[in-house]
Amino acid sequence: MPKGHAFSVGGDLHYFADADDRSAAVQAVATDLHEALVRLTTAPVPVVTAIHALAAGGGIGLALAGDITVAGSQTKFRMTYTAAGLSPTAGSPGSFRRASAWPGR
Structure with a gap:
């Protein structure tokens, strides 16, 4: 079983x-x-890719780069770029939109 408080931040x-x-x-x-x-x-x-905890910043792009992404019930995605005065990168805006647009979601 995966451990830790974050997949990637x-x-x-x-x-x-x-x-x-x-x-x-x-x-x-x-x-x-x-x-x-x-x-x-x-x-x-x-x-x-399987995420069981927090995926933030570039970690979202990494997590969603798979053909299939499985997220546990406690998983959280955070677009933290703007809090640091940055713009989103690592493909996360497009990947997040693609993954969350699947039927049934």
């Missing part, structure tokens, strides 16, 4: 704030996240 804002070169730090994390999203969305086999 996206980027660490303290890491970015403390970085000597913030732009380079953001670019490096964004590049790694983009590569992970591309691998998940273009995998030659079906990808199933």
